[in-house]
Amino acid sequence: MAADTLLKVEGVETFYGNIRALAGVDVEVKKGEIVSLIGANGAGKSTLMMTICGSPQARHGSVIFDGQDITRMPTHEIARLRIAQSPEGRRIFPRMTVYENLQMGASLDNQKFFQEDVEKMFTLFPRLKERQFQRGGTLSGGEQQMLAIARALMARPKLLMLDEPSLGLAPLVSKQIFAAIKLLNVEQGLTVFLVEQNAFAALKLSHRAYVLVNGSITMSGSGAELLANPEVRAAYLEGGAH
Numbered sequence: 001m002a003a004d005t006l007l008k009v010e011g012v013e014t015f016y017g018n019i020r021a022l023a024g025v026d027v028e029v030k031k032g033e034i035v036s037l038i039g040a041n042g043a044g045k046s047t048l049m050m051t052i053c054g055s056p057q058a059r060h061g062s063v064i065f066d067g068q069d070i071t072r073m074p075t076h077e078i079a080r081l082r083i084a085q086s087p088e089g090r091r092i093f094p095r096m097t098v099y100e101n102l103q104m105g106a107s108l109d110n111q112k113f114f115q116e117d118v119e120k121m122f123t124l125f126p127r128l129k130e131r132q133f134q135r136g137g138t139l140s141g142g143e144q145q146m147l148a149i150a151r152a153l154m155a156r157p158k159l160l161m162l163d164e165p166s167l168g169l170a171p172l173v174s175k176q177i178f179a180a181i182k183l184l185n186v187e188q189g190l191t192v193f194l195v196e197q198n199a200f201a202a203l204k205l206s207h208r209a210y211v212l213v214n215g216s217i218t219m220s221g222s223g224a225e226l227l228a229n230p231e232v233r234a235a236y237l238e239g240g241a242h
Contacts, residue, residue, distance in 0.1 A: 006031045006159055006191050007052070011061035014044075014051045021047040023215040024061065029159070029193050034185050036194040036202040036223070038236055039212035045195040046088055048212070049163050052193075053085055054078045066158060084157035086148045088164045088195075094137025098128050098147055101136050105151030113156070121150040124180055142173035149180070160184070161193045166201065174198065178205055199236035203227045211236075 007029040014022040021044050029035045037045050051058050052065075054075040063071045070078050084105075092101050102121060106114050122129035125146040131139060136147060145165055152160060162181070166174035178201050184190040196202035203209055206223035211232065219226065226232045 004030045004032075005064075006066055007193065008064040009048070009052065009061070010064070012048070012051060012058045012063065013060040014047055014056055015059050016047075016056070021215055022051065022058075025212070025215070025217055027210055027217065029191060031191055032185070032189045033207045034181065034192040034194060034205055036196055036206040036209045037212055038196060038199040038202055038209060038226075038232075040235075041197075043212045044215040045212055046163055047215075049085065049087075049161055049193075049195055052078075052161065053083065079155070082155060082158040083161065084152035084155045084159070085161040086145075086152040086163065086165065088167065092136040092139075092144055092147050092151065094135065096136055097133050098136060098139070099132045101147055101151050102128075102154050105154035114154075117154055117156070121153060124153075124183070125150055142169050142176070145169060145173070145177060146180075149177070153184070157190075159191050159193060161195075163195045164197055165194070166196060166198050174201065181205060199232070200227070203232075 005028055009025055009027040012022055012025045013020060025048060037048065039045050050056060052063055054073055058071055062069060065081060065083060068081065070081065093104060102118055106117065127143055128146055128150060131143060136144065139147065149162065149165065165177050169177065181192055182205055185192055194202055194206065203223040203226050209220065209223050209226050210217050211219040219232065
Protein backbone atom coordinates (compact mmCIF):
# COMPACT_ATOMS: atom_id res chain seq x y z
CA MET A 1 0.00 0.00 0.00
CA ALA A 2 1.41 3.40 -0.97
CA ALA A 3 2.62 5.48 1.97
CA ASP A 4 0.10 8.25 1.31
CA THR A 5 -2.88 5.86 1.06
CA LEU A 6 -5.13 6.15 4.10
CA LEU A 7 -7.96 3.82 3.08
CA LYS A 8 -7.85 0.95 0.60
CA VAL A 9 -10.91 -1.17 -0.16
CA GLU A 10 -10.01 -4.17 -2.33
CA GLY A 11 -12.35 -6.68 -3.94
CA VAL A 12 -14.98 -6.14 -1.24
CA GLU A 13 -18.16 -8.20 -1.45
CA THR A 14 -20.89 -7.58 1.11
CA PHE A 15 -24.06 -9.60 1.48
CA TYR A 16 -27.41 -9.14 3.22
CA GLY A 17 -28.39 -12.80 3.67
CA ASN A 18 -28.04 -14.25 0.17
CA ILE A 19 -28.30 -10.90 -1.59
CA ARG A 20 -24.98 -9.48 -2.78
CA ALA A 21 -24.99 -5.73 -2.16
CA LEU A 22 -21.35 -5.04 -3.14
CA ALA A 23 -19.73 -6.97 -5.98
CA GLY A 24 -15.95 -6.71 -5.69
CA VAL A 25 -15.54 -3.00 -4.94
CA ASP A 26 -12.10 -1.30 -5.14
CA VAL A 27 -11.74 2.22 -3.69
CA GLU A 28 -8.70 4.16 -2.53
CA VAL A 29 -8.55 7.36 -0.46
CA LYS A 30 -5.20 9.12 -0.03
CA LYS A 31 -4.30 11.32 2.93
CA GLY A 32 -5.58 14.89 2.52
CA GLU A 33 -8.05 14.06 -0.27
CA ILE A 34 -11.78 14.53 -0.58
CA VAL A 35 -13.06 11.47 -2.44
CA SER A 36 -16.73 11.10 -3.30
CA LEU A 37 -18.87 8.14 -4.22
CA ILE A 38 -21.88 8.87 -6.39
CA GLY A 39 -24.63 6.63 -7.69
CA ALA A 40 -28.38 6.13 -7.77
CA ASN A 41 -30.46 5.15 -4.74
CA GLY A 42 -29.90 1.48 -3.91
CA ALA A 43 -26.53 1.31 -5.71
CA GLY A 44 -24.79 0.25 -2.47
CA LYS A 45 -23.20 3.54 -1.41
CA SER A 46 -24.30 3.41 2.24
CA THR A 47 -23.51 -0.32 2.37
CA LEU A 48 -19.90 0.45 1.43
CA MET A 49 -19.68 3.07 4.19
CA MET A 50 -21.10 0.63 6.74
CA THR A 51 -18.80 -2.17 5.54
CA ILE A 52 -15.74 0.07 6.08
CA CYS A 53 -17.03 0.59 9.65
CA GLY A 54 -17.44 -3.17 10.16
CA SER A 55 -21.22 -3.56 10.16
CA PRO A 56 -21.93 -5.56 8.04
CA GLN A 57 -18.47 -7.09 7.57
CA ALA A 58 -17.19 -7.85 4.08
CA ARG A 59 -17.60 -11.52 3.15
CA HIS A 60 -14.75 -11.31 0.62
CA GLY A 61 -11.97 -8.80 -0.02
CA SER A 62 -10.20 -6.49 2.41
CA VAL A 63 -10.44 -3.07 4.02
CA ILE A 64 -7.07 -1.57 4.97
CA PHE A 65 -6.93 1.64 7.01
CA ASP A 66 -3.66 3.44 7.71
CA GLY A 67 -1.71 0.26 6.94
CA GLN A 68 -3.86 -1.96 9.19
CA ASP A 69 -6.30 -4.66 8.06
CA ILE A 70 -9.64 -3.77 9.66
CA THR A 71 -11.85 -6.13 7.60
CA ARG A 72 -12.77 -8.37 10.54
CA MET A 73 -12.56 -5.80 13.33
CA PRO A 74 -15.65 -4.93 15.41
CA THR A 75 -17.09 -1.45 14.82
CA HIS A 76 -16.06 0.03 18.19
CA GLU A 77 -12.41 -0.93 17.59
CA ILE A 78 -12.51 0.61 14.10
CA ALA A 79 -13.85 3.87 15.62
CA ARG A 80 -10.87 3.91 18.01
CA LEU A 81 -8.55 4.07 14.99
CA ARG A 82 -10.06 7.52 14.37
CA ILE A 83 -12.48 6.80 11.57
CA ALA A 84 -15.55 8.95 12.26
CA GLN A 85 -18.84 8.64 10.41
CA SER A 86 -21.71 11.07 10.09
CA PRO A 87 -24.41 8.59 9.01
CA GLU A 88 -27.34 9.06 6.66
CA GLY A 89 -30.33 10.40 8.56
CA ARG A 90 -28.07 12.29 11.00
CA ARG A 91 -28.89 10.13 14.07
CA ILE A 92 -28.09 12.72 16.67
CA PHE A 93 -29.33 12.23 20.26
CA PRO A 94 -32.64 14.16 20.13
CA ARG A 95 -33.17 14.47 23.90
CA MET A 96 -29.65 15.73 24.56
CA THR A 97 -28.59 19.33 24.10
CA VAL A 98 -26.24 20.36 21.31
CA TYR A 99 -23.43 20.60 23.88
CA GLU A 100 -24.17 17.11 25.24
CA ASN A 101 -24.20 15.68 21.70
CA LEU A 102 -20.73 17.12 21.17
CA GLN A 103 -19.61 15.54 24.46
CA MET A 104 -20.84 12.16 23.18
CA GLY A 105 -18.70 12.55 20.06
CA ALA A 106 -15.50 13.49 21.92
CA SER A 107 -12.80 10.86 22.03
CA LEU A 108 -12.08 9.55 25.54
CA ASP A 109 -8.37 9.92 24.76
CA ASN A 110 -8.77 13.60 23.94
CA GLN A 111 -10.68 14.94 26.95
CA LYS A 112 -8.02 17.57 27.61
CA PHE A 113 -8.80 19.09 24.20
CA PHE A 114 -12.56 18.98 24.73
CA GLN A 115 -13.25 22.67 25.33
CA GLU A 116 -10.84 23.74 22.59
CA ASP A 117 -12.55 21.35 20.15
CA VAL A 118 -16.02 22.58 21.11
CA GLU A 119 -14.92 26.15 20.37
CA LYS A 120 -13.63 25.00 16.95
CA MET A 121 -17.04 23.48 16.19
CA PHE A 122 -18.78 26.70 17.22
CA THR A 123 -16.46 28.66 14.91
CA LEU A 124 -17.13 26.24 12.03
CA PHE A 125 -20.90 26.23 12.66
CA PRO A 126 -21.86 29.46 14.52
CA ARG A 127 -25.50 28.32 14.56
CA LEU A 128 -24.56 25.51 16.96
CA LYS A 129 -23.13 28.03 19.41
CA GLU A 130 -26.46 29.88 19.44
CA ARG A 131 -28.27 26.57 20.00
CA GLN A 132 -25.80 24.90 22.39
CA PHE A 133 -28.30 24.48 25.26
CA GLN A 134 -31.17 23.45 23.00
CA ARG A 135 -32.22 19.81 22.62
CA GLY A 136 -31.01 18.20 19.39
CA GLY A 137 -34.53 17.12 18.45
CA THR A 138 -35.75 20.74 18.34
CA LEU A 139 -33.17 21.83 15.74
CA SER A 140 -33.95 22.31 12.05
CA GLY A 141 -32.76 19.66 9.58
CA GLY A 142 -29.77 21.79 8.56
CA GLU A 143 -28.78 22.42 12.17
CA GLN A 144 -29.05 18.71 12.94
CA GLN A 145 -26.76 17.96 10.00
CA MET A 146 -24.23 20.51 11.26
CA LEU A 147 -24.43 18.85 14.67
CA ALA A 148 -23.95 15.35 13.20
CA ILE A 149 -20.79 16.50 11.38
CA ALA A 150 -19.51 18.43 14.42
CA ARG A 151 -20.10 15.40 16.66
CA ALA A 152 -18.05 13.23 14.26
CA LEU A 153 -15.27 15.85 14.19
CA MET A 154 -15.07 15.85 18.00
CA ALA A 155 -13.33 12.47 17.73
CA ARG A 156 -10.43 14.21 15.93
CA PRO A 157 -10.68 11.76 13.03
CA LYS A 158 -7.97 10.85 10.54
CA LEU A 159 -10.81 10.01 8.14
CA LEU A 160 -14.24 11.67 8.14
CA MET A 161 -16.93 9.67 6.34
CA LEU A 162 -20.08 11.58 5.42
CA ASP A 163 -23.18 9.75 4.22
CA GLU A 164 -25.60 12.01 2.32
CA PRO A 165 -24.82 15.25 4.22
CA SER A 166 -27.12 17.37 2.01
CA LEU A 167 -30.10 15.01 1.98
CA GLY A 168 -33.38 16.87 2.53
CA LEU A 169 -31.70 20.23 3.09
CA ALA A 170 -32.49 23.57 1.45
CA PRO A 171 -29.91 24.52 -1.24
CA LEU A 172 -28.52 27.38 0.85
CA VAL A 173 -27.93 25.12 3.87
CA SER A 174 -26.36 22.45 1.61
CA LYS A 175 -23.94 25.10 0.35
CA GLN A 176 -22.94 25.94 3.93
CA ILE A 177 -22.33 22.24 4.69
CA PHE A 178 -20.16 21.77 1.57
CA ALA A 179 -18.26 25.00 2.31
CA ALA A 180 -17.49 23.70 5.82
CA ILE A 181 -16.21 20.38 4.42
CA LYS A 182 -13.95 22.22 1.97
CA LEU A 183 -12.65 24.50 4.74
CA LEU A 184 -11.74 21.52 6.96
CA ASN A 185 -9.91 19.90 4.07
CA VAL A 186 -8.01 23.03 2.98
CA GLU A 187 -7.15 24.39 6.44
CA GLN A 188 -6.62 21.18 8.40
CA GLY A 189 -5.80 18.70 5.65
CA LEU A 190 -8.72 16.53 6.81
CA THR A 191 -9.29 13.44 4.66
CA VAL A 192 -12.94 13.05 3.67
CA PHE A 193 -14.85 10.17 2.06
CA LEU A 194 -18.22 11.46 0.90
CA VAL A 195 -21.34 9.63 -0.24
CA GLU A 196 -23.67 12.14 -1.81
CA GLN A 197 -26.87 12.17 -3.88
CA ASN A 198 -26.12 15.67 -5.18
CA ALA A 199 -23.54 14.53 -7.73
CA PHE A 200 -22.80 18.04 -9.03
CA ALA A 201 -21.89 19.43 -5.59
CA ALA A 202 -19.93 16.31 -4.66
CA LEU A 203 -17.84 16.25 -7.85
CA LYS A 204 -17.15 19.97 -7.64
CA LEU A 205 -15.84 19.51 -4.11
CA SER A 206 -13.83 16.32 -4.68
CA HIS A 207 -10.27 15.66 -5.75
CA ARG A 208 -11.34 12.23 -7.04
CA ALA A 209 -14.58 10.30 -7.33
CA TYR A 210 -16.06 6.89 -8.04
CA VAL A 211 -19.37 5.93 -9.64
CA LEU A 212 -21.18 2.95 -8.08
CA VAL A 213 -23.82 1.10 -10.09
CA ASN A 214 -25.59 -1.98 -8.70
CA GLY A 215 -22.80 -2.72 -6.23
CA SER A 216 -19.93 -2.30 -8.70
CA ILE A 217 -17.59 0.60 -9.45
CA THR A 218 -18.15 1.48 -13.12
CA MET A 219 -16.04 4.62 -13.40
CA SER A 220 -13.46 6.68 -11.51
CA GLY A 221 -11.43 9.81 -12.10
CA SER A 222 -10.86 13.31 -10.85
CA GLY A 223 -13.92 15.31 -9.84
CA ALA A 224 -13.42 17.54 -12.88
CA GLU A 225 -13.12 14.56 -15.28
CA LEU A 226 -16.35 13.00 -14.06
CA LEU A 227 -18.15 16.36 -14.13
CA ALA A 228 -17.23 16.63 -17.80
CA ASN A 229 -18.01 12.99 -18.64
CA PRO A 230 -21.08 12.73 -20.94
CA GLU A 231 -22.29 9.45 -19.34
CA VAL A 232 -22.06 10.89 -15.84
CA ARG A 233 -23.76 14.09 -16.97
CA ALA A 234 -26.63 12.16 -18.57
CA ALA A 235 -27.12 9.81 -15.61
CA TYR A 236 -26.55 12.08 -12.61
CA LEU A 237 -26.31 15.75 -13.60
CA GLU A 238 -29.03 16.52 -16.14
CA GLY A 239 -31.75 18.45 -14.40
CA GLY A 240 -29.88 18.14 -11.10
CA ALA A 241 -28.95 20.90 -8.68
CA HIS A 242 -26.24 23.01 -10.35
